Amino acid sequence: MVASTVWGVSQTQQTGPVFSGRSSAVRAGEVVLSLVASGLVGMRGWAGVRQLQQPYHQSLQLGLDRLAALCVRVGRDAPVGVQDLVGTWCAGRAVDAWPLELDPDAQVRGERLLIGGEPSEFCLEWAVAARDVVSEVHESSLVKHIKDTAALLGRPELYARWRLFVTERAVLGPDAFLAAKNAVLEVPQWATWMEESYGPVPVELTVRGRVAVCGRCEQWIAPRSDGSVRCRVWRCGRQHDLPGPVWMDAEGARRLEPELVRFVALPGHPEVDLAQQLAARGARVVLYPKLDALDLVASWPDGYSVGVDVKDWHSPYLLARRIKTFPRWGDGDPHAYRKGYLVVPHDRLRGNRDYLKILVRHSAALRAQPHVEVVSDRDLVGSCPDLGPVGEVVCGP
Ligand SMILES: [Zn+2]
Numbered sequence: 001m002v003a004s005t006v007w008g009v010s011q012t013q014q015t016g017p018v019f020s021g022r023s024s025a026v027r028a029g030e031v032v033l034s035l036v037a038s039g040l041v042g043m044r045g046w047a048g049v050r051q052l053q054q055p056y057h058q059s060l061q062l063g064l065d066r067l068a069a070l071c072v073r074v075g076r077d078a079p080v081g082v083q084d085l086v087g088t089w090c091a092g093r094a095v096d097a098w099p100l101e102l103d104p105d106a107q108v109r110g111e112r113l114l115i116g117g118e119p120s121e122f123c124l125e126w127a128v129a130a131r132d133v134v135s136e137v138h139e140s141s142l143v144k145h146i147k148d149t150a151a152l153l154g155r156p157e158l159y160a161r162w163r164l165f166v167t168e169r170a171v172l173g174p175d176a177f178l179a180a181k182n183a184v185l186e187v188p189q190w191a192t193w194m195e196e197s198y199g200p201v202p203v204e205l206t207v208r209g210r211v212a213v214c215g216r217c218e219q220w221i222a223p224r225s226d227g228s229v230r231c232r233v234w235r236c237g238r239q240h241d242l243p244g245p246v247w248m249d250a251e252g253a254r255r256l257e258p259e260l261v262r263f264v265a266l267p268g269h270p271e272v273d274l275a276q277q278l279a280a281r282g283a284r285v286v287l288y289p290k291l292d293a294l295d296l297v298a299s300w301p302d303g304y305s306v307g308v309d310v311k312d313w314h315s316p317y318l319l320a321r322r323i324k325t326f327p328r329w330g331d332g333d334p335h336a337y338r339k340g341y342l343v344v345p346h347d348r349l350r351g352n353r354d355y356l357k358i359l360v361r362h363s364a365a366l367r368a369q370p371h372v373e374v375v376s377d378r379d380l381v382g383s384c385p386d387l388g389p390v391g392e393v394v395c396g397p
Helices: 024-042 058-074 082-092 121-131 133-139 141-152 156-168 174-181 189-197 258-280 316-322 346-350 355-362 364-368 377-383
Strands: 198-200 210-213 246-249 254-256 284-287 296-299 305-310 339-344 373-376 392-394
Touching (some): 024 121, 058 082, 121 316, 156 189, 156 258, 189 198, 254 258, 258 377, 316 355, 339 346, 355 364, 373 377
Parallel strands (some): 284 392, 305 339, 339 373
Antiparallel strands (some): 210 246, 296 305
């Protein structure tokens, strides 16, 4: 492994502020940002700034009230209503122009909450930070139900299999949907999971009876008002040679539910990519072992093994709060691994020189686990053995 491209947490001795140590002014600023962001994300039937008629998400109103109070305190003009907050502040102004006191490591400069009438990636992450939506999704309804049922059946690999399936398939034609429902006949619940993961394709998602699927991230794309389609996912948006969309017949088709796209399929993409790259170097890669205790464990025939959590976040400041404790499994455990890695996709690091510094500075979990290394996906793959025939990606031991 090349020392200069590996960031061992133990080498970094900063003891910067952690979540609970923030000043009350910073906390107040973060609460406003989180409330407004989750209000924007939570608005149902979002049809862009111009058609803002739906009942506003409650947190948008709460965010407005608190922001207005802060404005009054510092003698600035406050937003005059939700419409003004959304149309002028969220769509038109970068957050650094708001009168909020925020930690410099939050890197809000030039960041807007709405871009082209849609919540930005910055907005999505602050919404998650506010309501703990990831764990909400995980702990609530479908994801939790699938986890619990898989555990109850003694078949934790079914949870991993479901996760892998929805990550790779955003739209299913009628035949593919039927096949998906019948894929695990001995577990009748599986068909129900598929029914609840995939809903009918709504008409506003279609252009002349077809639905577009991004050629890179493989998620469905909502067309713009002029009927054009361009994927808004951050990584797709910045790719110059983005492949064109694949068009699928919408008749009788099903599409992955939006919250599963956002919180399961999109984060799952870099996880599955990494699994495939490690398998290409001869590893046997187990995805989501022990009901998601880690994203993957890769083992090579010579005994080398790694346990990996992949975190694909724009903001290292917000990611720092979500790093978990890596499980330690004994030698006899089928998922035992020698070394733990927190992997950040290389393009996140390339776009932000301070990424790792901020991440380590704000993560108590990383400081408490000096044996866990933070690396880019490329560096991890480059540091692993490349042995013999191509391995495999599997969902169980
Ligand atoms: Zn895409």
